[in-house]
Amino acid sequence: MTVRPVEVICLEDQQHEKCKLLGQILDRIGDKWTIMAVGALSGGPMRFNELMRRIGGVSHRMLTLTLRGLERDGMVRRTAYPTIPPKVEYELTPLGRSLTEPLAILLQWGEKHSGEIETARNVFDQSRN
Amino acid sequence: MTVRPVEVICLEDQQHEKCKLLGQILDRIGDKWTIMAVGALSGGPMRFNELMRRIGGVSHRMLTLTLRGLERDGMVRRTAYPTIPPKVEYELTPLGRSLTEPLAILLQWGEKHSGEIETARNVFDQSRN
């Protein structure tokens, strides 16, 4: 049994456990297609194929898996109408909508600092031939 | 911190430009080790091996790659002391520290809603035997 230090500093003087939780959150919602799906649905309910067209570049299979994951986590509600051909609508739940707030803040950060990052990259890449 | 309407995440008539930017941000900073490294460094400068011990479970190679990426993006400053054996210190730049703010907000969201997500998962898994 190894002894682990507990006093690991994390975000804003919190402990290491916080980082792990953050990692879990990002595991859930941090991937490309999940973000795109949440973004697309933030405007209102949408059908499967419409989502696929809106997002663009996503495979049939990955969109299905992404939506299943969001549904499982309670972020998206799936409503199937037993018509022929079938019609399925997806929409954000209140939980899903609540996610858009921290994401919007992260987006603001990105918009504010993307230039800085771009510059830093160029400098870094220059300094390596 | 002002909370803007959810539509800020993704404006449909902009072809998901916002989503794409958000996707790029998450590509950069959304992976497990990057978060852990930023978290660990948020407490102050740290040497390579100390970082590795603090983070725990990260391979030598991945920590190196993670730190290179952060350095390239201007989030981390690397300072090498030409001693024998070598000593290298890593620390967050102002840009890197600024990232901890939106991350802390995302973390708060996670803390607030993790129970809800857990419940949703159990319900979903139950409904599929």
Add this chain to the structure above:
DNA sequence: CTGTATCCTTCGAGATACTG
């Protein structure tokens, strides 16, 4: 239209060993 199953390729990441 929507969902699932299968195949197949690619890529990420750990292990390891070696260098300065």
Add this chain to the structure above:
DNA sequence: CAGTATCTCGAAGGATACAG
């Protein structure tokens, strides 16, 4: 101590075909 280079394996994700 810190960094780099290979090797390898397994998982992620696209393409495709088929079903309801």
